[in-house]
Amino acid sequence: MPTQRPKSTSTAHASRRSESSRRAILTAAFDLVQEVGYSGLSIEGIASRAGVGKQTIYRWWPSKGAVLFDAFLMLSEGDDGDPALPDTGDLQADLALVLRATVDELNDPRYDVPMRALTLEIARDPALAATYAERLGEPMSALKKERLRSAQRAGELREDLDLDVVVDLVWSPLFSRWLQRSGPLTHAYADGVVATALDGLRPRLR
Amino acid sequence: MPTQRPKSTSTAHASRRSESSRRAILTAAFDLVQEVGYSGLSIEGIASRAGVGKQTIYRWWPSKGAVLFDAFLMLSEGDDGDPALPDTGDLQADLALVLRATVDELNDPRYDVPMRALTLEIARDPALAATYAERLGEPMSALKKERLRSAQRAGELREDLDLDVVVDLVWSPLFSRWLQRSGPLTHAYADGVVATALDGLRPRLR
Amino acid sequence: MPTQRPKSTSTAHASRRSESSRRAILTAAFDLVQEVGYSGLSIEGIASRAGVGKQTIYRWWPSKGAVLFDAFLMLSEGDDGDPALPDTGDLQADLALVLRATVDELNDPRYDVPMRALTLEIARDPALAATYAERLGEPMSALKKERLRSAQRAGELREDLDLDVVVDLVWSPLFSRWLQRSGPLTHAYADGVVATALDGLRPRLR
Amino acid sequence: MPTQRPKSTSTAHASRRSESSRRAILTAAFDLVQEVGYSGLSIEGIASRAGVGKQTIYRWWPSKGAVLFDAFLMLSEGDDGDPALPDTGDLQADLALVLRATVDELNDPRYDVPMRALTLEIARDPALAATYAERLGEPMSALKKERLRSAQRAGELREDLDLDVVVDLVWSPLFSRWLQRSGPLTHAYADGVVATALDGLRPRLR
DNA sequence: TTATAATCGAGACGGTACGTCGAGTCTTAAC
DNA sequence: GTTAAGACTCGACGTACCGTCTCGATTATAA
Numbered sequence: 001m002p003t004q005r006p007k008s009t010s011t012a013h014a015s016r017r018s019e020s021s022r023r024a025i026l027t028a029a030f031d032l033v034q035e036v037g038y039s040g041l042s043i044e045g046i047a048s049r050a051g052v053g054k055q056t057i058y059r060w061w062p063s064k065g066a067v068l069f070d071a072f073l074m075l076s077e078g079d080d081g082d083p084a085l086p087d088t089g090d091l092q093a094d095l096a097l098v099l100r101a102t103v104d105e106l107n108d109p110r111y112d113v114p115m116r117a118l119t120l121e122i123a124r125d126p127a128l129a130a131t132y133a134e135r136l137g138e139p140m141s142a143l144k145k146e147r148l149r150s151a152q153r154a155g156e157l158r159e160d161l162d163l164d165v166v167v168d169l170v171w172s173p174l175f176s177r178w179l180q181r182s183g184p185l186t187h188a189y190a191d192g193v194v195a196t197a198l199d200g201l202r203p204r205l206r
Numbered sequence: 207m208p209t210q211r212p213k214s215t216s217t218a219h220a221s222r223r224s225e226s227s228r229r230a231i232l233t234a235a236f237d238l239v240q241e242v243g244y245s246g247l248s249i250e251g252i253a254s255r256a257g258v259g260k261q262t263i264y265r266w267w268p269s270k271g272a273v274l275f276d277a278f279l280m281l282s283e284g285d286d287g288d289p290a291l292p293d294t295g296d297l298q299a300d301l302a303l304v305l306r307a308t309v310d311e312l313n314d315p316r317y318d319v320p321m322r323a324l325t326l327e328i329a330r331d332p333a334l335a336a337t338y339a340e341r342l343g344e345p346m347s348a349l350k351k352e353r354l355r356s357a358q359r360a361g362e363l364r365e366d367l368d369l370d371v372v373v374d375l376v377w378s379p380l381f382s383r384w385l386q387r388s389g390p391l392t393h394a395y396a397d398g399v400v401a402t403a404l405d406g407l408r409p410r411l412r
Numbered sequence: 413m414p415t416q417r418p419k420s421t422s423t424a425h426a427s428r429r430s431e432s433s434r435r436a437i438l439t440a441a442f443d444l445v446q447e448v449g450y451s452g453l454s455i456e457g458i459a460s461r462a463g464v465g466k467q468t469i470y471r472w473w474p475s476k477g478a479v480l481f482d483a484f485l486m487l488s489e490g491d492d493g494d495p496a497l498p499d500t501g502d503l504q505a506d507l508a509l510v511l512r513a514t515v516d517e518l519n520d521p522r523y524d525v526p527m528r529a530l531t532l533e534i535a536r537d538p539a540l541a542a543t544y545a546e547r548l549g550e551p552m553s554a555l556k557k558e559r560l561r562s563a564q565r566a567g568e569l570r571e572d573l574d575l576d577v578v579v580d581l582v583w584s585p586l587f588s589r590w591l592q593r594s595g596p597l598t599h600a601y602a603d604g605v606v607a608t609a610l611d612g613l614r615p616r617l618r
Numbered sequence: 619m620p621t622q623r624p625k626s627t628s629t630a631h632a633s634r635r636s637e638s639s640r641r642a643i644l645t646a647a648f649d650l651v652q653e654v655g656y657s658g659l660s661i662e663g664i665a666s667r668a669g670v671g672k673q674t675i676y677r678w679w680p681s682k683g684a685v686l687f688d689a690f691l692m693l694s695e696g697d698d699g700d701p702a703l704p705d706t707g708d709l710q711a712d713l714a715l716v717l718r719a720t721v722d723e724l725n726d727p728r729y730d731v732p733m734r735a736l737t738l739e740i741a742r743d744p745a746l747a748a749t750y751a752e753r754l755g756e757p758m759s760a761l762k763k764e765r766l767r768s769a770q771r772a773g774e775l776r777e778d779l780d781l782d783v784v785v786d787l788v789w790s791p792l793f794s795r796w797l798q799r800s801g802p803l804t805h806a807y808a809d810g811v812v813a814t815a816l817d818g819l820r821p822r823l824r
Numbered sequence: 825t826t827a828t829a830a831t832c833g834a835g836a837c838g839g840t841a842c843g844t845c846g847a848g849t850c851t852t853a854a855c
Numbered sequence: 856g857t858t859a860a861g862a863c864t865c866g867a868c869g870t871a872c873c874g875t876c877t878c879g880a881t882t883a884t885a886a
Contacts, residue, residue, distance in 0.1 A: 175378070456867055
């Protein structure tokens with residue numbers, strides 16, 4: 001599997017894979033995609049920047065996208081203090097906070113460029129999509145649903161909801177606007193999405 | 207502009223552009239993307255399939271994505287009987303109908319493959335995104351908002367809504383699931399999205 | 413055919429092949445083989461030195477050896493004043509003169525290196541051998557046999573000889589020594605070969 | 619030296635070199651060159667076929683050609699009953715016999731392919747050429763000259779000949795024709811070479 | 825009605841990157 | 856200390872397309 005790597009915690013006789021080459025490749029991939037953009041990214045460029053033979057990349061990753069994906073994985077393993085979503089007891093405020101932070105990230109070219117690259121690769125390659133779902137998508141989705149369940153326990157959320165639908169309702173508008181650049185991505189938009197989703201579209205009964 | 211083309215209804219002295227080559231190129235592009243997938247699509251392949259010199263493509267389109275985009279435009283001009291969304295007076299039923307139809311389309315490889323290709327090109331290329339927004343995105347969005355405004359007049363929808371947010375709330379979950387393959391795309395899902403968006407996430411009072 | 417090239421004397425509508433690229437490639441090949449040796453010669457190196465795309469080489473030549481061969485052909489077309497062998501009426505002197513000149517050439521690294529490279533390619537590749545035979549080998553052999561026939565008319569050579577055998581008898585010892593480096597290649601050796609071949613190995617009858 | 623190997627008759631404490639690996643490598647090299655041709659031969663292929671690590675080859679041989687050369691040496695040590703050339707008292711018949719046998723060998727692909735490979739390596743690599751000369755070329759040449767000296771003693775050969783020239787005169791035509799494929803290699807050709815060399819090219823005095 | 829200039833098909837050109845192969849070096853674990 | 860195994864860096868392979876650039880050969884106005 002492309003994203004497998006030698007963990008120090010694993011078996012005694014580690015594979016002969018070079019950890020330093022692995023790190024150099026992932027770092028080079030992440031840096032390069034920012035510098036030259038997604039379409040300017042090439043295996044040859046990554047190898048050369050990383051000071052590594054092309055074969056070493058082909059040996060361990062099946063595609064350019066898989067390298068990029070692992071580069072993200074490596075980064076995301078650094079900042080995993082507390083992966084849980086905020087839970088202050090005020091769902092609307094908490095969601096708005098999270099969505100505003102996401103908006104800020106997506107507006108920052110340092111994240112936009114490589115994330116877009118990865119997203120496109122995932123959209124193109126079903127195998128990569130499956131790996132992504134397993135390693136990042138589902139865990140993140142679980143976190144979101146956990147927060148929603150907490151809200152249900154607090155009576156802030158209806159009990160009869162399909163939480164998968166709810167997650168999409170809240171998060172996909174941002175994703176869609178970002179990817180398609182179909183409109184400005186602002187805090188106001190994030191707030192609007194949260195408020196509208198929570199209150200629904202129908203007039204409130206008096 | 208890439209998507210400009212000689213309309214018989216335009217000025218008297220039409221350009222010397224060959225209409226038959228144009229159609230052959232767009233048809234070839236659309237057919238090829240289904241056969242060989244997006245990444246297998248090449249200008250060279252389109253030219254050869256269309257029986258056309260490469261220069262004829264480069265002369266009229268700035269990128270592979272622009273060709274693909276025009277191919278879609280050509281198709282979508284065939285089926286434009288009544289572009290309006292259904293309006294039976296029952297918003298929930300109408301939205302569910304439209305979203306179910308979209309689900310069916312997205313599940314059909316004949317649409318999935320070229321649509322995905324086009325979507326990826328748009329996500330990659332801001333210029334193409336702008337053209338897309340102008341030519342297809344905004345008109346479609348206007349149609350959706352028109353239906354929503356009708357619902358507001360009928361008292362089915364709150365008056366104080368940002369309709370751009372509402373459109374995203376209703377349509378982006380499908381888009382997101384489809385593009386990322388993050389879950390099954392079913393009629394039930396479409397129904398769930400519509401119902402949840404309309405009713406909101408909060409417990410109903412009383 | 414690899415060695416075909418646009419001749420100004422040929423048909424009116426010349427191919428679109430670039431004569432300047434062709435010359436640059438052949439010159440680069442000839443120069444490079446002297447600088448880096450045969451095994452250091454690469455298509456990539458030739459292309460880069462000639463300022464040409466690799467495909468331009470692959471388009472017109474089937475192999476590295478074919479390029480080298482044409483490089484020789486190009487050179488040999490410069491010095492074609494009178495291709496005939498000397499004929500002073502003294503066969504032994506004429507042959508010795510020719511063989512001594514050959515010895516000098518073979519001892520000159522400027523000729524030895526590329527000639528050796530070409531010879532090895534010909535020995536390896538039967539197709540190239542056939543081309544070589546047709547374009548260079550047989551014409552040269554014809555020249556030699558013409559000189560021998562003249563000697564027969566002059567009574568210097570027996571009438572009942574297979575001239576192909578004679579040509580080999582005279583010229584192959586040099587070739588063999590040169591290629592295998594099985595001994596020093598000197599004027600004395602050349603003289604010895606000529607004298608021994610002419611007089612034969614048997615004791616002269618009294 | 620590449621062609622050194624542990625002889626059971628040598629010093630008491632033999633080197634730690636694995637004799638079985640050595641034989642496996644040489645056998646694999648000889649077999650492979652027949653199967654895949656010279657240019658298809660690779661160290662990697664030999665190692666894999668021999669069930670041996672690449673390093674084991676690099677440790678003991680300096681080049682692919684050296685391996686091939688030792689493979690020949692190994693074979694030629696099997697058939698060394700009497701290495702002397704036939705000496706029936708009739709030089710012409712004896713030479714014709716030997717040359718005809720050589721012709722047959724060179725026409726047999728089982729010998730042609732690996733011999734050609736080795737010959738090309740020797741022609742390319744002066745160091746290998748020196749080793750070859752010492753181990754195979756000069757002993758064979760000595761044998762030939764021995765037979766010629768015997769003919770001189772019998773009065774069949776002139777006394778004033780440079781035997782190195784004579785050896786080349788008799789044997790190099792075959793070598794040249796074979797390597798360059800410049801003509802058919804037949805018994806008739808062999809006979810012609812012997813007869814012409816013996817009788818010389820000049821008309822016999824009456 | 826002709827000439828004339830934009831457009832056409834074709835495809836060669838200099839390039840970049842692909843994914844593969846093998847070279848020769850180095851490291852590991854087994855013996 | 857040698858071995859089998861195989862990862863490593865490096866460089867070349869031959870192919871696919873890129874986007875640019877000539878080439879005649881249409882071809883449809885404008886003279």
